[in-house]
Amino acid sequence: MDETSTPETPAPHDGGSGGPERPGITRRGLFGLVGVGTAGLAVGAAAAVGTAAAVDAATAEGDGSGGVHPFYGEHQGGIVTPAQDRLHFAAFDVSSTLDRDGLVGLLQDWSAAAVLLTQGLEIGEGGAVGGSDYAPPSDTGEALGLPAAGLTLTFGFGPTLFTDADGVDRFGIADRRPEALAALPRFQGDALQPAWTGGDLAIQACADNPQVAVHAIRNLSRIAFGRASLRWSQLGFGRTSSTTRAQQTPRNLFGFKDGTANLKAEDTALVEEHVWTGSGDGPAWMTGGSYLVTRKIRMIIENWDRVQLQEQESLVGRTKGEGAPLSGGTEFTEPDFSATGATGEPLMPTASHVRLAHPDQNGGARMLRRGYNFVDGNDELGRLDAGLFFISYQRDPADFIAVQRSLAADGLNEYLRHVGSAVFAVPPGARPGGYVGSGLFA
Incomplete structure (x- = not known):
């Protein structure tokens, strides 16, 4: 529920989409267009270019059944892209046996698969049902018949990719780690x-259909077999922020906007200033990228539900219905921190x-938020x-750190527990024929 002021600025620009939204196509379309390996097969740049061209042609004649955000672009999708309703986030540990070439091959394979997945297509030779009867299908198939559903895939690199917990430079990239990329305090x-x-x-x-998001992570995990394994993953529903003015402000599980x-x-202008890294911010391979922070925050729902409405609003600083600041006005009125009541x-x-x-x-710190609600069942106490x-x-994790330290005095902390945390460098978008993060290995 962090606050970030948003004065009016010029025209919309979705840098993450690589172009305007276009109609979707079914996952059976362009069946078997490109084969993607699931155990170490590197996909060449020429194949990726051919895939993009064929997908663009097919999408132009799509059936309009879902939004499509092309994978290639100046910035990665899933950042300023209109926030979708569903999330599947996954963090991976790289195999101790993987070398530099193997890591590059994994990123190439992931990128080639992402081109297809974000278009609503199956991956691999034969897809889910068109391959050999005597071999596992190349695509797991649970998204057959579903549109692209606005799927975006955003890739990031953690600090331990550059030097592991023992300080070992496994891939010869330690000297290319951005100074800003360090474990959060x-x-x-x-x-x-x-x-x-x-x-x-x-x-x-991120997608507007949960099965599409899960299908993407499942198949990318499968492609990584033997090279990287899931460390943790998180499903999310009901976005808790808007990334365009066309979207209404959603509510979190405390019931507040x-x-x-x-x-x-x-x-x-503000996105350029506060989200995208500039040419002087660090290594050249990160120019046009960003830094991603995740925090898994458990809400003590049962305690919160016993708090009086007036106290809830005082803890948040907004009315629960309209979402207006307690200093007056409507939802989008700027808070007046100098305003006082009858008692002073x-x-x-x-x-x-x-x-x-x-x-x-x-100090003016701002960030772009794309959080989601989660419910992971119940604990041992019910x-x-x-x-x-x-x-x-x-643009710099230091902005998040400044805000989080300020929130040490937050009255809401009585009802919150931070149980997970991570930070990742998100490189700029991939170009046709390339792969995400290619600049790191140039």
Whole structure:
């Protein structure tokens, strides 16, 4: 529920899509277009170019059954792309036997598969049902007949990809690690669990159909077999922020509107300033990229549900219905932190979330948020294991760190437990014929 001011700026630009949204096509279309290996097969650049051209031609004659965001582009998709409703996020550990060429091959294979998956196509020779009767299908098939559903795939590199926990430079890239990419510091109140923390590689799959997102991660995990294994993954539903002005502000599991003041794709100048890395920010291979922070935040739902409405609003700093700041106005009115009530007390409580997270309280730090609600069943005491899977993109993780430290005094902390944490460098988008992160190995 972090606050990020969003003054009006010029025209919308979805840098992550690589072009305008186009009609979708079914996953049976262009059957068997390109074969993608599931155990170490590297896909050549020429094949990737041919795939993109064929997919573009097919999509132009699509049946309109789902939105399509092309994989190639200046920036990776899934950042300023209109936030989809569903998430499957996965962090991977690279095999101890993998060498530099093997890592490059994995990224090439993932990129070639992502081109097809984001178009709503099957992957591999024969796809799910058209291959040999005596071999496992190349595609797992649970998305057969479904459209692309706005799928985006976003790839990131963790600090441990550059040097592992023992300080070993496994791939000869330690000297190319951006200075900004370092494990996040411990924050007050952290209750981090190793099972939900860290990772060498990350893939964020967002879609408007949960099965499409799960299918993507499942098949990319399968392609990685023997080269990288899942460290942890998280399903999410009900986005907790908007990334365009056309989207209504959603609600989190506390029942409050979340992300009212999030950066939007239309805020092109602010996105350029606060999301995308510039040419002077670090190594050249990261120019046009971003930094991804994830935090798995468990909400103590049962305790919150016993809190009086007035206190809930005071803790958040907004009304629960309209989402207006307690200093007055409507949802998108800028909070007035100098306003006081009849007793002389600030109308925006000093320990309220909105006040502590606002850019004015954090040296102007802003980020673009793409979080999701989650419910992972219940714990051993019968309480909901539920909360917010926080995702933010920022030009420098230092911005997230500044805000999180400010939130040490947040009154909401009584009802929150941070149990997972990770940070990843997100390289710029891949070009046709290339693969994501290619600049790192140039």
